[in-house]
Amino acid sequence: MNGWRTIGTARFGLAVAVVSASMVIGVFELARLRSPSSAHEPFPEGVSAREYQLAKESFELKYHRIADRLDVLSWLAEWYLGRERRPLAVNCFAAIPSAHPQYGRMARYQQGRALLELNRAVESEQQFRELIPLEETAPTIEPRYLTDARQRLRHLLEVSLRFEERQQLLRGVIARGEADHFELLVFCFPSHLRWNGPTTVQWLERFQASDPADPVLNVALGRYRTGQGKLDEARPILESVVHARPDDRFALAALLACLRDADDPDEWSRRMTALPAQLSDDPWLLLIQRGVFANQNDQPEIAVAAFEQLLSQDRTCTEAWTGLAESWLLLNEPVLRQKALAMVAGLGRIQNNLSKVNLHPTNPDGYVYVADMCAEIELDHEGLLLTQYAEKLAPENERVRAAREMFQTRLASRQGGLSEKP
Incomplete structure (x- = not known):
C-alpha cells in the first residue's frame, strides 16, 4: 500500500511537472508566435531571421524574461553598432517609436549618431530635432546625451551654414548656462570664427554626396565653392536650387553673393531689383545684399533698414557695420558714421584675440x-x-x-x- 502511494505520488508529481513544463513551453511558444515572422511584421531591412532569433535568445538568457519585438530590435541595434554595421543598426533604431518608455529616446539619439557617422546628415538632423524638445520638456535619459545631441545638431547647422538657426539653438543653451567655451564664442561672435576651413568643406561634401538632391546641402555647397573662388562651380549649383525653389530666400541670397563675387553686375542688379520687399526673417546674407545694393543705388535709408535688421540679430557683424558707415556717409550723419567705423575697428581687434581664447579655454x-x-x-x-x-x-x-x-x-x-x- 505504501508502495502504491509512493508510485501514485510520483505519478502525480510527474504530471504536475509535465503540466508546468507545458505551461512554460506554451508561454514561450506564444512569444514565438508573436515574433515578426509569424505575426507578419517584417524585419527591418537587412536583418535576417537567424540574427533576430539569436538576439531574442540572448536577451532572454540575460534578462530571464520573454523578449518582445522592441526588446529584440534594441538588442540587435546595439549588437550591430558593436560590429560597426551601422546601416543595420539605423534600421533597427528606426523601428523603435520615440514614445516607447524604455527604448524610445535613446533610439532617437543613437540613430542620429549612427546616421551622422554614415554622413546621412539630413536624416541625422531629423532624429536630433525630434529628441531635443522631448528631452527638454520631460527628460528620461541622462543629461549628457541631450548635451551631446545639441552639440551634434549645432555641428550640422554649422556645416550647412545655417547660422541663424544655430544662433536660436545656442540662445537656449546660453540661457540655461550649459554652453562650453566654443559655444559661448560662437554665440557672442557668430560671424567672426572661420566657417569655410578645409575640414568643414570636406564634411559638407560627404553630406552632400550622401544626399545629392537636398537643397539645403546644395546651397551650402554653392556657398563653399563661392568662398573658395570656384565661381564657375558655385553658380550652376545655386541657379539649379533657385530654379527649383524660387521662394527659397537662403538659396537666392547665396546666388546673389556668388553673382556679386563673379563680377556680373548686370545679372546681380537684375535679380536684386526683382527682390520682394524686406521681411523680418530675411536671411543674414540676403540682408547684406540688400544693404549693399541700396547703397550703390543711392538709397541709404533702405540700406540702413537692412543693416540694422541684421545687427539686431548679430550685433558683431563687421560687414553690416561697414555698410552702415557708408549709409551714414550718404545721409550726411558724421557722428553715426564715426560710431560705425569705431565698431568696425573694435570688432577687428576682438577677432584678432578670439583664437587665443579658443586655444586657452x-x-x-x-x-x-x-x-x-x-x-x-x-x-x-x-x-x-x-x-x-x-x-x-x-x-x-x-x-x-x-x-x-x-x-x-x-x-x-x-x-x-x-x-x-x-
Whole structure:
C-alpha cells in the first residue's frame, strides 16, 4: 500500500511537472508566435531571421524574461553598432517609436549618431530635432546625451551654414548656462570664427554626396565653392536650387553673393531689383545684399533698414557695420558714421584675440581681455556673457567679479537697444 502511494505520488508529481513544463513551453511558444515572422511584421531591412532569433535568445538568457519585438530590435541595434554595421543598426533604431518608455529616446539619439557617422546628415538632423524638445520638456535619459545631441545638431547647422538657426539653438543653451567655451564664442561672435576651413568643406561634401538632391546641402555647397573662388562651380549649383525653389530666400541670397563675387553686375542688379520687399526673417546674407545694393543705388535709408535688421540679430557683424558707415556717409550723419567705423575697428581687434581664447579655454584672463574690448564699443551683453563664463572658471578672482558687475550695471542702466539682444 505504501508502495502504491509512493508510485501514485510520483505519478502525480510527474504530471504536475509535465503540466508546468507545458505551461512554460506554451508561454514561450506564444512569444514565438508573436515574433515578426509569424505575426507578419517584417524585419527591418537587412536583418535576417537567424540574427533576430539569436538576439531574442540572448536577451532572454540575460534578462530571464520573454523578449518582445522592441526588446529584440534594441538588442540587435546595439549588437550591430558593436560590429560597426551601422546601416543595420539605423534600421533597427528606426523601428523603435520615440514614445516607447524604455527604448524610445535613446533610439532617437543613437540613430542620429549612427546616421551622422554614415554622413546621412539630413536624416541625422531629423532624429536630433525630434529628441531635443522631448528631452527638454520631460527628460528620461541622462543629461549628457541631450548635451551631446545639441552639440551634434549645432555641428550640422554649422556645416550647412545655417547660422541663424544655430544662433536660436545656442540662445537656449546660453540661457540655461550649459554652453562650453566654443559655444559661448560662437554665440557672442557668430560671424567672426572661420566657417569655410578645409575640414568643414570636406564634411559638407560627404553630406552632400550622401544626399545629392537636398537643397539645403546644395546651397551650402554653392556657398563653399563661392568662398573658395570656384565661381564657375558655385553658380550652376545655386541657379539649379533657385530654379527649383524660387521662394527659397537662403538659396537666392547665396546666388546673389556668388553673382556679386563673379563680377556680373548686370545679372546681380537684375535679380536684386526683382527682390520682394524686406521681411523680418530675411536671411543674414540676403540682408547684406540688400544693404549693399541700396547703397550703390543711392538709397541709404533702405540700406540702413537692412543693416540694422541684421545687427539686431548679430550685433558683431563687421560687414553690416561697414555698410552702415557708408549709409551714414550718404545721409550726411558724421557722428553715426564715426560710431560705425569705431565698431568696425573694435570688432577687428576682438577677432584678432578670439583664437587665443579658443586655444586657452580655461584661462579666465582671456575672456576678460576680450570683454574689455567689448566695453569699448558697447557690446555689453557679450561682455557680460564672457565675464560670467570667466567667473565660473575663477569664482574667487576679484578682477573677473568686478568686470562682471560692471557689465551688469551698464546693462541695467539701458532700456532696450541693440546690444541687449546679440
